[in-house]
Amino acid sequence: MSWEIDWLKNRAGITPNRIAVVDGDTKECWTYAQLNDRANQLAAYFLSLGIQKGDRIVLVSPNHISYFDLYFACEKIGAIFVPLNWRLSNAEIQYIIRDCLPSLIAYHSDVKELIGNIVAFSTLKVDSQSYAEHLLFEKEFQCTHPIQKEDPLAIIYTGGTTGNPKGVVLTHQSIFCNSTNTILSWNLNGNDTTLTVLPMFHTGGLFSLTIPLLQIGGKVVFTSKFDPEKTVDLLNGELCTIVLLVPTMHHMVIETSAFQHSEFPSMHTFLSGGAPCPHVIYQAYEQKGLTFKEGYGLTEAGPNNFYMDPSDVSNKKGSVGKPMLFNEALLINDDGTEADPDEVGELLIKGYHVFDHYWNNPEQTKATKVKGWLHTGDLAKKDKDGYFYIVGRKKDMIITGGENVYPLEVEHVLAEHKYVSEVAVVGVSHDKWGEIVVAYIAPKRENTIYEDELKAFCQQKLGGYKVPKKFIFVEELPKTHVGKIDKKQLMGIEIFDLDNG
Template sequence: MSWELDWLENRARLSPKKTAIIDEMTNKAWTYQELNDRAISTASWLHNQGVKKGDRIALLSPNHICYFDLLFACGKMGAVFVPLNWRLSVQEINEILEDCKPILIGVHLQFSSIANQIDGPSSFLIGGTIYDEIVSYKKDECCSIDISETDPMVMIYTGGTTGKPKGVVLSHRSILWNAINTVLSWNLDAEEVTINYLPMFHTGGLNALCIPILLNGGTVVLADQFTGPGAVDSINQFRCTVILLVPTMYHMLIQTLEFQNNKFPDMKFFLSGAAPCPLQIYDAFQRKGLAFKEGYGLTEAGPNNFYISPEDAQIKRGSVGKPMLMNAIKILKADGKEAGTNEVGELLIRGKHSFTYYWNNDRATQETFKDGWLCTGDLAKRDEDGFYYIVGRKKDMIITGGENVYPLEIEHWLAAHPAVDEVAVTGLPDEKWGEIVAAFIVTKPPITLQDEELRAYCEPKLGRYKIPKRFIYLEELPKTHVGKIDKKKLIELCNKM
């Protein structure tokens, strides 16, 4: 393996005794030297099992150090690491395994009961004495294989809320350049400490902060179960300097007494990702004088693509900032022309951090790339100062009576109503208008709302065609495995009504 690709080996040489990983639950810690030794031993064991360059190694596990053991072991020997979404059904997991055909799968003890229901690959258990032997296995020469920066290193399957999950193939180069770009653009240093609650089968959990911070010699605290009070305690206990959570987690966090009563003295900034963040969360952090901002990314690119300072984030609320140092961004309108100031179009990304291809899906790969640019399917605009805003998903745009409606604008306004706890806006089929605007509302108990009250609330702010024609009240909104509101399920719910 070329020296520049095995950066963990180099980091262990530079910072051998520095703490790399801490387990939140047990408080057990591993240094960079220990982390690298575990990866070498794991690679040696995999080699002894017959694993070769290009073979896929799958993992079904909650957040656990095994993610790094297998990720870095695969990186050293040219295998491809495939973390699996454990929240899927056994049938869905088996469909993914049939698609990627791994030679081995690691199954955490927590999921051992379904190990015999998994089709295809041989399995090994994570979390017991057998796994302890794997990560201390005698070292051999498996890591001397020639590996190119364009060789695949990780394959992450997309969420699949709009269809069959696709295997996103990330090369050594794409993972490394996302980390380099993040460290440089966000001004991260070797003293950063983050706690990761996002699932590590997702690019946000694996690549957004964990890999950049490890590349730069910082510390990652691995956590599994998120609660608002627990997160506050751990942030303070481990003296975290930066954290990434999804809006649903922030929604839970800011409502706790623990959040209200803490000053978070070590935190440089709180970062939100995975979905647009309601503006009342900005308000909660501003009232406490805490730095808060949003980011934007996707499995196929990064997931880090923009930078905004906490100061600008308060002025430009809802903006993800400006393109980072080592990537390019443009916005294309439906007519193929580049969008001007405050014009909405599809967001396109280019950079070495982009994915290589979709596994076994040439057609989808070709549809995603246009003249070297990655077409995200997200709609965005750029203001007069060069700050970018994500307007919503291209597929989520509502066309009602010939007018384009962007759900996020309506969601922000409805979420600001004092009686609304959560909201999602989508389009529903309609014979007259083509689509109508529908709002799904969760109220703060014990408050109830009437349609007329919400329509009157919308009238001063929104054009008449943007005001929802239908309000649907729910006890909770369905979420995906990473905490995004699942609009596909909302539409299915309406079809059953």
Template sequence: MHANLDWLQSRVNISPEKQAVVDAMTDDSWTYKELHERTNIIANFFLTKGVKKGDRVAILAPNHIGYLDFFFACMRIGAIFIPLNWRLSTDELTYVIEDSKPKIIGTAPSFLDKLQQTGLDADIIHIDDNHYYRTLNYEQHIFEVAMKEEDPLAMIYTGGTTGRPKGVVLSHRSILWNALNTIVSWDLGADDVSLITTPMFHTGGLNVYTLPLLLAGGKVVLSPDFQPKKAVEDLMKYQCTVVLFVPTMYHMIIQTKEFQEASFPNMKVFVSGGAPCPHKIYDAFWEKGIAFKEGYGLTEAGPNNFFIDPKDTIRKIGSVGKPMLFNTIKIVKDDGSLAGENEVGELILKGHHSFEYYWNKPEETKEVLKDGWVHTGDLAKQDEEGYVYIVGRKKEMIISGGENVYPLEIEHWLEAHDLIDEAAVIGLPDEKWGEIVTGFVSLKGDLTEEELIAYCNQKLTRYKVPKKFYFLSELPKTHVGKIDKGLLRKKVIKNSTTL
């Protein structure tokens, strides 16, 4: 085997007795040496079951040491690791399993029924506790698999909000370079500790901090579900130094008594990712004097692509910063030319951290990956100092009366209102204007549509002010906690009274 691809082995040689992983539910912990020993058992078991280079192995479980057992075992034998999204419906899960055809699926007891409902054939490993691996029968093998950096290592399925989920193939190179880029650009080291509550079936759970920290010799604390109160307590208990949450999680965290009373003496920085972050969340951290910043990424690239010093977030609120050391960005207009200063265009990315292809989808791959550049579908602008701001999704841009409207600007203004809990803005078909700007809000108090429109008029140009508002008790979310604008659009077009 190409020596530098099995970096867990190299890390074990350097710091065998250092604590690598902690289970936040049971308080069990494992050193790098113990993680390595678990990996060897699982790798031997896979080989005994006939798993060969390029075969797929899946896991369907809450955050658990099993993810790392399976991931590193696949790295060792050349198999492809697939973390399955347990929030998928049975129909969607069936599609993903049929598409990827894993030989083995590790599953938690809570998801066994769902897995069996798919009716699909695969060997099932029951991941019922932290010691599940001790019950597996296996023969000893020698790990001699010829591998190249561009060989697939993991396949993460995208959310599928625009159709069927796509399997994003990440190679050994993709994952290693994302980790290296993150360690160097974000200044991570062996003393860093992170709590992982974002699901590890998602690139944010696996690739933002988990794998970079394990490469750096740090420690990851795995939590199987997100409870805002417990998350705050765990950050304190395990003396975490860095953490990622999505905005929906932060929204819940900042409302807890535990957050308001906590001082987080060990935390270097809180990072938000997965969706644009409302400015009121920044405020909650700044009021406590705590460093907070926003990241940007996607499954197809990294997901880590930018760095911003938390000191700069106050004067550059909403910026994701500048490109990290080992990736390049461009902002391009529809005609392919480069956008000028503060001019909006599509963000495209390039680097060794980008994905190789979509599984079984050559046409979709060609649409997104062109000459090594990942076309993100996200609109961005770069200011005179080189700081990048994400403006919104290309597909979400509203054209009303010939004017381009970016929902994110309106959403930030709406969410700055004391009585608004969450907000979303979409464009709906209109005979006169082409599209009309439409707002959806959930409230903390009483607010009328007229008052909302008057509030928008204080800050927004007239054509950006929503012509219509819908009031909901809660905005619907996708599997990864983003507001589901597709569902909002479908509901209104189908029958506005259902809202």
């Protein structure tokens, strides 16, 4: 099936003068007509360079208007957009570039050192005068190869926490279906405005709200880096209605004086994704009468998969909701049978929004997509009313003395302690128990917590085998490039005095 509809062109025809994108740092803004013109001009320039359908175009940059230029130019000519995590090491960037072999590497001068040694590829600096001149290129172009719905549109590389990064191939169909599913299931409309502070090299920054809102005619405000005080100012100043942050960002926002003194009159929804959210964050928004809810996604699916009605949040705290209109979710046991209500199982996802394959990795693709179902590797449970709850990563489950412990449950309890700022729970090898539960704690500033105090606190709410055997106190927990707590780095922090008796 041919995929010849240029929806950005049509959106620009419907609402040409409506503001589409705003740079929250500089306040520069672009209408839908201007956004479409920029994409057309860049597409024509790419074709003049000999870039063809299926060629990869890499972008290494903080959030910047060039994300929109390059993404839509690729969509128009059938090229593949590959945004790279600029917080990776030079060696990791080099690995990805060798893996995808781009025809062009676009970059921002702020991260020039990451591609400074690359001489085998054409480059384009997106914050240069020459880039601006390319946007004055002719607007008319002719693609010689029709675009099919199964054709790749983007490759998003995963974090590589268990090895080399994997290139997740998203097709025109999968991205379009995620947008359509999100718009209809979440009731988005052209009056909505979002703030994109998540990096747009990440699926959450680019595809959770940014592309869906542009498709429906809304407004996207972006900023190049996250600052909690500035985030509150932009949400209010730009009259935002909906925002997605990861839990660490929410934690930092609710501790600002700006949050305490703001009523957020334009906001209708605060969303959290990327990791399960501590209940204390729910409470902070509830106290201000603001709608806060969790979502669930991953690079390989969407990233949007569930919807939670705001009226259900208080009764279903911690739930990500029910599957959206055009996708399915299933929980299975280790033997492949469906899990019973309230029984923990692996979460499987099915829908046209699911990724097509891993770039240059057929074995991993075959292991991850089985009979149409995406095996997420995440553990979840579903209550009798059909609401899903994410429990944690399958590989993160702790087995201590033959008992299963889900770190998230312990983390939720510890996060309720008034002096705990951040917490992460992991399993550590132990001669007697197989694994023991260990908690890493970042206390709130100017507060001291003692191990015996935390053990007693946990014993009030958890079974004995779930109570951490050891507490490690740190100033701050390490984070990934999108602000999630990095448990892999945590495991490198040396632990002393563990009783192996």
